[in-house]
Amino acid sequence: MGYNAAPLERLIEQFAKLPGIGRKGATRLAYQVLSMDKEEALDFARAIEEAHTKIHRCRVCQNFTEDEICAICTGEARDHSVICVVENPRDVTAFERTREYRGLYHVLHGLISPMDGVGAEQLCIKELLARIQAGGVKEIIMATNPTVEGEATAMYVAKLVKPLGVKATRLAYGLPVGSNLEYADEVTLGRSLANRGEL
Structure with a gap:
């Protein structure tokens, strides 16, 4: 030393x-x-x-951006009725690489993990609910990692959005359990997106 x-x-x-x-x-x-x-x-x-x-968080989706609102949120060719909910900004990049998804995103910046002292209030969940309450959203895709924390977070968010009349779906398990979305190949990620099921 x-x-x-x-x-x-x-x-x-x-x-x-x-x-x-x-x-x-x-x-x-x-x-x-x-x-x-x-x-x-x-x-x-x-x-x-x-x-x-x-770089700071987009006022709408919480992804990293240089502008007040990111290019994905302002993109006119995007489907504004679908929001893909992910754990972190790296996951947005992973989905964009598939070129399969044309909706919007919402970044939670973490997962519910009582063991690590992370509760729902520390995630960007209230911002997601505000977006849904503003209207126009028909479906949210819970695209958290297939881990215990990822599953718990997906179930928690799904329970909150269902009373708001929004369909909550989960990525299909083309993704191996315990894996990271960031490292998934485009085909596997694209397939799990296409075969998502309702929560």
Whole structure:
């Protein structure tokens, strides 16, 4: 620990904070940054700073955007009667890759997980209910991961929207249980979307 210069050690520590990056990986990344020329390194730092200062949540769907309302929510070719409810913004990217889905999205920014101290009130559920109450929504697709937390969240949201006269469906199980939507291939994800069933 003590043989690295202090700024290098701080850089390693920052990389090590990222999920899935251990001390070895963090060290490799830090040395990679040091091998960049100064302009490249500053571009890298600026990209991180810009991502943090310019990106925020869409006022409607809670996905990340640079604008007040994201391009998907304002897209005229999108079907505004269907909302696909996902755990995080990475899942929106996964669905968009399938090119099968033309509706809108809603990002919860997490799942109900009592073990981790995450309750429904910490998720973007009230924003979803406000969208439904505004009218025009016929179906919500619960596209949370097929895990215990994903199932619990899907059932909870479905129970809330049913009295509002909206159909709640769940992705079909073309997706292996315990898997992550982010890593699913386009065909599997597209098929599970097409074969969704009512909750």
